[in-house]
Amino acid sequence: MKTLSVLIVAVVSFTVALFLIAPEHVYAGGTPSLFESGVPLLKAKSATAAPKAAAAKPAVAAPLAPDQALFLVRSTLLTLDGANRTGNYSVLRDSAAPEFQRRNSVADLALIFANLRRQGVDLGPVAILTPQIATPVAPDAQGNLRINGRMTTITPAIAFDLGFVPVEGHWRLIALAIETEPVQQAAVPQR
Numbered sequence: 300m301k302t303l304s305v306l307i308v309a310v311v312s313f314t315v316a317l318f319l320i321a322p323e324h325v326y327a328g329g330t331p332s333l334f335e336s337g338v339p340l341l342k343a344k345s346a347t348a349a350p351k352a353a354a355a356k357p358a359v360a361a362p363l364a365p366d367q368a369l370f371l372v373r374s375t376l377l378t379l380d381g382a383n384r385t386g387n388y389s390v391l392r393d394s395a396a397p398e399f400q401r402r403n404s405v406a407d408l409a410l411i412f413a414n415l416r417r418q419g420v421d422l423g424p425v426a427i428l429t430p431q432i433a434t435p436v437a438p439d440a441q442g443n444l445r446i447n448g449r450m451t452t453i454t455p456a457i458a459f460d461l462g463f464v465p466v467e468g469h470w471r472l473i474a475l476a477i478e479t480e481p482v483q484q485a486a487v488p489q490r
Contacts (some may be wrong), residue, residue, distance in 0.1 A: 380422035
């Protein structure tokens, strides 16, 4: 049975990414998209590990309402913003999926997002500004949900890639990637 690993990517362009992926799909060079490998975020547990769990039906979240994707993006980014402002990542961790919680302590999350915190990136405007969602939002064949997009109306602009899994009928965070984008300087006309 293969286990899941956590890969933290910190790139010079101030990318902060947290991935839960199988060890054979660790990415090298650049920042990968969370789901490019097509590998499910969570692998099934061994039938011997939990015999009663095999008889239970998997938790399935309700179909996505039109505004639910926006809610998931806003609530996740605002929770991350609060964690960065206070240095307390317990709410971010505790509101995530159990696998995310097992793989990341509060101290781990503080280290992972230290650079974003040092930059002073303000994610608060996501509460009133609408992010640009890049891809149609629908659960994949494994029942996982991916939402990626950008917030270009804040400085610095950010790109996000979020992964969710259904847990007891609710979407819970399983993967998170945030990348700050360089501020574009307006060209100064030559005289």
